[in-house]
Amino acid sequence: MDHLLALVVAVPLIAAAAITAAGPLLGDRRRILDALAIAVAASVAVMLAVIMVRTAGGDEVYWFAGFRPARGIAIGIDFDAGSLSTGLACLAAVLVTAAMTFSWRYFERVATYYHTLMLTFLAGMAGFCLTGDIFDMFVWFELMGVSAYALTAYRPEERGPIQGALNFAITNSVGAYLTVCGIGLIYGRTGALNMAQIGTYIGHHRPGGLVTVAFLLIISGFLIKSAIVPFHFWLADAHAVAPTPVCVLFSGVMVELGLYAIARVYWSMFGQALGHRAAISHVFLTLGVLTAVVGALFCFRERHIKRLLAFSTISHAGMFLAGIALFTPLGLAGAAVYVAGHGLVKAALFLCTGIVLHRLGSVNETWLHGRGRQLRATGIVFTLAAFGLADLPPFATFLGKGYIDESAWAHGLPWVMGVFIACSVLVGGAVFRVAGGVFYGLGDPPTEDARMAEMAAEETSETESDKGRTPLTMIIPPAVLVTCAAGIALIPQLGPVVQAAAIRFQDQAGYNATVLGGAHILHPVAIATAESAEVTLSDVLTGVGSVIGALVLAFLALYWRRLPLLRRGYEPGAGLTAPIQRFQSGVINDYVTWIVLGLAAIGGALALVIR
Amino acid sequence: MQYFPFVVVAWILAVGLYGIVTSRHLVHLIMCLIVVQSSTYVLLLGVGYVTGAVAPYYFDITVHTPAVDPVVQALALTDVVVEAAVTSLLLAFAIQAHKRFGTLDPQELASLKG
Numbered sequence: 001m002d003h004l005l006a007l008v009v010a011v012p013l014i015a016a017a018a019i020t021a022a023g024p025l026l027g028d029r030r031r032i033l034d035a036l037a038i039a040v041a042a043s044v045a046v047m048l049a050v051i052m053v054r055t056a057g058g059d060e061v062y063w064f065a066g067f068r069p070a071r072g073i074a075i076g077i078d079f080d081a082g083s084l085s086t087g088l089a090c091l092a093a094v095l096v097t098a099a100m101t102f103s104w105r106y107f108e109r110v111a112t113y114y115h116t117l118m119l120t121f122l123a124g125m126a127g128f129c130l131t132g133d134i135f136d137m138f139v140w141f142e143l144m145g146v147s148a149y150a151l152t153a154y155r156p157e158e159r160g161p162i163q164g165a166l167n168f169a170i171t172n173s174v175g176a177y178l179t180v181c182g183i184g185l186i187y188g189r190t191g192a193l194n195m196a197q198i199g200t201y202i203g204h205h206r207p208g209g210l211v212t213v214a215f216l217l218i219i220s221g222f223l224i225k226s227a228i229v230p231f232h233f234w235l236a237d238a239h240a241v242a243p244t245p246v247c248v249l250f251s252g253v254m255v256e257l258g259l260y261a262i263a264r265v266y267w268s269m270f271g272q273a274l275g276h277r278a279a280i281s282h283v284f285l286t287l288g289v290l291t292a293v294v295g296a297l298f299c300f301r302e303r304h305i306k307r308l309l310a311f312s313t314i315s316h317a318g319m320f321l322a323g324i325a326l327f328t329p330l331g332l333a334g335a336a337v338y339v340a341g342h343g344l345v346k347a348a349l350f351l352c353t354g355i356v357l358h359r360l361g362s363v364n365e366t367w368l369h370g371r372g373r374q375l376r377a378t379g380i381v382f383t384l385a386a387f388g389l390a391d392l393p394p395f396a397t398f399l400g401k402g403y404i405d406e407s408a409w410a411h412g413l414p415w416v417m418g419v420f421i422a423c424s425v426l427v428g429g430a431v432f433r434v435a436g437g438v439f440y441g442l443g444d445p446p447t448e449d450a451r452m453a454e455m456a457a458e459e460t461s462e463t464e465s466d467k468g469r470t471p472l473t474m475i476i477p478p479a480v481l482v483t484c485a486a487g488i489a490l491i492p493q494l495g496p497v498v499q500a501a502a503i504r505f506q507d508q509a510g511y512n513a514t515v516l517g518g519a520h521i522l523h524p525v526a527i528a529t530a531e532s533a534e535v536t537l538s539d540v541l542t543g544v545g546s547v548i549g550a551l552v553l554a555f556l557a558l559y560w561r562r563l564p565l566l567r568r569g570y571e572p573g574a575g576l577t578a579p580i581q582r583f584q585s586g587v588i589n590d591y592v593t594w595i596v597l598g599l600a601a602i603g604g605a606l607a608l609v610i611r
Numbered sequence: 612m613q614y615f616p617f618v619v620v621a622w623i624l625a626v627g628l629y630g631i632v633t634s635r636h637l638v639h640l641i642m643c644l645i646v647v648q649s650s651t652y653v654l655l656l657g658v659g660y661v662t663g664a665v666a667p668y669y670f671d672i673t674v675h676t677p678a679v680d681p682v683v684q685a686l687a688l689t690d691v692v693v694e695a696a697v698t699s700l701l702l703a704f705a706i707q708a709h710k711r712f713g714t715l716d717p718q719e720l721a722s723l724k725g
Contacts, residue, residue, distance in 0.1 A: 142696070177648050184683070
């Protein structure tokens with residue numbers, strides 16, 4: 001029995017404690033701590049990559065302190081490593097490594113607690129992915145939550161970070177407590193906390209209303225974390241104000257963890273018991289599509305680059321949820337590949353925005369117009385990442401979206417593809433507009449929006465000295481991440497391998513047997529047949545077409561004043577501003593009201609379909 | 612099966628959420644968040660309660676004596692620890708908000724300029 005799975009969380013937690021203890025002793029030699037933190041994050045990434053490769057043939061289960069299940073009853077607490085869960089944790093570790101490397105020169109004077117918080121955040125994310133115990137899932141959720149709240153308010157002397165952190169912490173805590181209520185109910189029904197054990201129990205008994213209520217309560221916390229409309233309000237507030245390297249983790253992986261948890265909970269515990277697959281699928285599909293559209297529209301009208309990227313994350317979270325909600329192996333595999341590709345390119349975009357903030361001291365697209373010409377390398381990386389975000393082949397984002405489209409098409413939902421193309425065009429168009437305007441000075445600066453300019457002005461540089469040139473430690477991480485995003489799509493046989501992992505992930509009986517009985521399930525293809533995961537010419541044409549659409553949209557956004565047809569036309573987005581600002585008010589009371597209303601609506605919908 | 616504890620849970624949860632939605636003071640709002648969390652303690656303890664059973668200390672009682680479920684108590688204790696961490700962090704934010712901006716009203720805080 002090897003302990004690699006336990007080390008994945010033990011190493012960063014011990015390192016975090018050691019750094020806290022050693023910080024005051026080292027005084028000015030803080031570079032030692034920087035290097036240690038980066039090394040720890042990188043070693044966790046390597047460990048997770050090793051486990052991911054090892055679990056390609058079947059899940060691995062680790063029982064802490066050797067408390068294995070006796071006669072099919074779980075006594076101890078386990079980590080269950082499958083390819084998908086380990087892959088997501090590995091993405092988190094890679095992004096933490098990149099963010100820490102970027103921070104080497106980014107902060108003027110980095111406090112010791114920055115490293116500590118980043119490492120506990122990493123441990124929380126990794127534990128959250130791997131755990132096989134529902135209550136531990138809540139504990140990891142809170143560990144990563146508390147680290148994230150504190151990181152958001154890293155600069156507590158400004159208004160934005162405090163307010164963003166408060167909104168973030170309160171909305172997510174309400175969600176976490178609802179999750180605990182659900183866990184309490186399901187424990188009362190089954191007497192178990194191990195997810196496989198619960199799944200086995202409720203799968204073999206007649207489901208009652210209690211199981212449905214518990215399901216809704218458990219996923220409510222995860223829906224809030226993954227910023228699904230109408231729970232998405234906190235995300236833009238928090239992303240806009242957190243330090244840029246932290247935004248990388250928020251957008252790149254934390255939001256996706258919420259969706260992962262919904263999938264994990266559904267396919268390890270509730271899938272068999274709830275039944276009504278088609279109806280539940282439609283509820284989640286509706287939520288996903290709604291989120292994708294709302295996020296894309298907000299994204300396009302934004303002028304604050306970090307908020308723009310945050311809204312694009314909301315839009316993508318909707319697309320991932322739609323992919324998961326298809327309840328097909330190819331849909332889940334597509335979502336997994338899409339999450340990986342999106343995490344890498346979104347991280348690169350945030351890091352490039354961080355460089356812009358470092359060098360030019362602003363994130364206001366209007367003000368920055370044309371001023372980014374001197375940042376040539378940053379401009380190139382940003383533009384490449386923008387192509388990745390617009391799903392250009394051969395980026396992994398293209399592949400993931402293509403799989404979801406194919407699966408939706410095969411299951412009689414061709415309109416999903418239309419929605420995805422529209423969202424890609426809007427989000428891609430917004431990012432291309434930023435790239436063209438800021439780094440190449442194309443067209444006219446977008447119109448100044450007083451409120452947005454004000455918010456952007458709050459975002460000041462987190463560094464003071466050495467602004468003459470971009471340090472290598474800042475430009476290399478985004479460049480590497482973009483290369484990875486294109487590189488993983490070129491791995492041969494990626495589609496079938498990920499799809500096999502997705503089939504295993506969706507096989508509840510197989511999962512339960514693996515955890516409780518120590519079975520080693522290799523290819524449980526009985527529950528679902530693999531679909532064709534080939535990239536056809538029409539996929540490539542659709543991908544290229546949507547990128548061209550995004551480029552045209554960006555061109556129109558930049559040049560509309562000079563085009564005779566549009567000159568006297570409607571100012572894009574101006575009329576929408578007032579009602580939208582009323583929704584995105586920044587007042588925590590409103591956000592919690594939306595949470596209550598949204599949960600009531602989703603609960604009502606679920607109650608109607610599961611009878 | 613007694614339903615009364617669960618009615619209490621729903622009541623506490625609803626009261627706490629109502630408090631968060633209507634609160635105009637951050638400290639009050641954070642207290643309401645604690646109220647929301649308190650509902651989870653009642654729920655957990657209610658789930659594990661066995662009428663007529665003793666506390667789960669098998670020190671001076673026989674092994675077959677019925678006892679209340681010790682697992683939920685451990686869960687509630689973990690829950691308390693989590694709450695302590697979150698609440699202290701939130702109160703620290705509230706102190707910062709008051710120090711820097713002189714207000715604890717979330718609506719005023721949202722409309723503040725820079």
